[in-house]
Amino acid sequence: MLTAMWVAPLVVALLLVPVTRREVLLGAWTALALLEVVLAALAWSGVGAPGYAHEVAVPWIPAFGVGYHVGLDGLSAPLVAMTALVFLAVALYSMRGDPAQDGDTDPRRTRGYVLLFLGLEAVSIGLFVALDLVLFFVFFDVSIVLMYFVIAGWGSGARARSALQFFLYTFIGSLVMLLGFLSLAVAAPRPTFDIPTLAALDPLAGRGVAGVLTVAAIGIGLAIKTPVWPVHTWLPPAHTDAPAAGSAVLAAVLLKMGTYGFVRIALPLLPGPWRSVALVAVVLGVVSVLWGALVALAQRDLKRMVAYTSVNHMGYVLLAVGAAGFLTAGPEARGLAVTGATVQMVSHGLITGALFLLAGVLRERGGTSEIAAWSGVAGPMPRFSWTFAVAAFASLGLPGLSGFVAEFSILAGSLPAVPVAAAVAALGLAVTAALFVRALQSMLLGDRHLPRAAERVPPRTGAFRRPASPDLRITQTAAVGLLLAASLAIGLAPGLVTATIAPAAATVVDLVSR
């Protein structure tokens, strides 16, 4: 089941290699993305009892204790579902009517684009279901390579530079993480990379320095990908120069690989060492929260601003996983923090994916996502304005939307363990609220002023209908609406996800308390 889920995009990609018709490429991609959503929902419904659902374990490189081990539990199921949804939204969004707009006149370039995203979907799902460190690393690394090509091939601005910076930064991080994995694996009586086995063995218990070095190596690798202050500097240029769909996937899915690594690997596999460095995680988390929010406040480009709010939002996750390492608080509170962290991953994926797609619409229509270049768009672009407003309020944590559920759980769960840090982090909420409301006000309201390119009605060509107005096209509305509807559903009925996550989070907290 899980294997089929991550292999299916690759199979479709192989089938699409000889195809050069845009309609077939984009249609097949969307159909597959839809199928993945259905499969993800089916797989999720099988999660319930303790342990892993749909588990498959076969040896892969037995000489080194490497296995092909996949399974789904309460931590991974919501993330897999979120990944499938985001990729469906991206596929819908990419059904653009005017190939010339991106310089995409060559259908072979569309093919390359579709193949890269199919590959990304495969590795993203694969990573979240992987229960073997090497398998996890393989998907982690391949996602970097594919995203490099997405940014370098379809980006804008100084894309080559941004792509290279992204690649080198995260690749170095991944190799440091690999060293950590290896030191964990060889500490076992017989080298093994199996995550449940290592969690049961706890091989580095009582090994002092070795444990701390290992958790530091793994932590650095994951922190770069997350990203956490001060290793977040690759993120703003990568997001700004990536194409809209690339930004959405990068923010919604690839960043989660880092945070997911914390709850899946760092906490349960290295409980003792994690407790000893938990304070560092809390401090870095709080700094990321404040730093991300304040720097975002100073941005003039919408994409850059959203990129920095990602640093802010991921900071909450780090605060929560750090708080989970403080035994002074009760297991319920820490379980709530881990649950909140997981909900935050899902919620951030949905909301930021939507925000980046919306910013991409501005780029597509007006050639710029500068906040100052747009004003009074509520009149000419009502669909854009509504969705953007909902996404912005979701991102700043308005009750009724998923961001509130996540951040409230994180802060409430962290408060008993690290009261000061939780209180300081709450200040970040105020700053993000301010910056989003300011952006809304200056872009949606006021006198009508659009970039010149957005005012011009382009001629009709191509297979799809060209937009007569600068507003969202129907597929784009569907794409963004899908993500926001999911966020609203979580916000109104948090039990939908927390019922699945909470037992798994309690297991993680039990493991880290050993």
Add this chain to the structure above:
Amino acid sequence: MTADVLTLAPEALVALGAVLGLAVGTWLPPGREGAVRGLGVLFAVAAAVVAVVGPRGPAFDGTYLVDTATTVVRVVVAGAVVVTLVLAGDRPDVSGGPRLTSGGSGGPRLTGDEAEPTTARVDTAFAVLLQLSAVGAMLLGGATDLLLLAAAVLLAGLPLAALAGLGRDGRATEAALKYFLSSALFGLLALTGTTLLLGLAGATAYPALAGLTGPAPAVGMILVLAGLLMAAGAVPAHFWVPDAVDGTSPVTGAVLTTTAKIGALVAVWRLALAVPAVPTPLLVAILAVASMTLGNLAAFAQTSLRRLLAYSTVSQVGYLLVPVALARDTGLALPTLLGYLAAYTVTNLAVFAVLAARPHALEIGEQRGLARRHPGLAVALAVGLLGLVGTPPTIVFAGKLGVLTAALDGGAAWLGVVVVVNSIASLVYYLRWIAPVFSAGDPVLRDPVAPRARVVALGLAVLSVVGSVALVLVPTL
């Protein structure tokens, strides 16, 4: 005696292919010698099959040992022979004729007109020399006697010197001369070392060397190692690599950086285990670090792709020496070494095949826009280069993972860290090559591609990815 000969059947088959090829090639008109390559492919495939199903164990009074390591060397070398013979079929003049070394990197040319009809049977010479060198490489892998080892070093090395000189222009001559001189020098050192060890132990078989202690055997070991490192192209015997690879055609470059290396590294591994009292592993570890670091540093600034690849192979030998250095510390060393050797061979040949597919574009600048014109070739190149870095899901990743696991398991975490740092450094120059390939290039009217090389490049790239799934088979070897 008959059993001994049967044990050596793969080597005999490849040698037979060389002899028959020479005989047949003499009767064929120059320039139309495809049958010789066909014969070579046939016998190499037969050798690989026999190597897998054939008898194992010691042969000829313990001078030769057929075990897992030897089997892997035989199969990989035979495979490399097949691949390079297919690659060589693309052009009438396989190894660096005037037409092939022209372009930005072509130095002063001594012979001029490319329309000049050749009367030499270059194809036959290429195929025969390649097969002879392959026999030497196989013998290197299985030799458990110093005398046989010394003979194998010469047999693996000298045909390659002639091979490098087949182009008969200024740069090929320089390449051949450099290779020949360093080969002769280090071969002599190896012979001296053999003599010294013979004098000390009274015998040349490895079991007889086991009891040696003290500084004298260490000197002997270092001298023998020098000869092997020359064949492997490792520091400090790496000086021939860049010039030889840059001065010849990509196909010859592929041969120079593949066949002899495979046997030589296994030979170093056997030697390191043969004399336990001599701290060979420490020396090998230091040389491994030097190889990977120097190779990477030198590759940074290169604009000639052949030279860049040449230095990259020097650094790869460094990674390959790590499991050799850990041979005594961990049981993971041997599977790692053999797996990495096979992975390296596939990936390295894939990258050289991409070069061979467009022998007119051997500078970084000439790679611009390749992805638009030949997407398949560009993808094969990206898979190959990222594979050399050790990016999953290629098989070199499994090799590197093995190297790192072995390093940590063998208590040499520092070696693992050096490998990681070097891998990151190598990423920079591989990306310097990949980036222009996928950028929008200037419009080019004609960009011909050698058909066989393209097929080989794509096939090897696919193999390098699919191979990582097939790793389930590793322990059964």
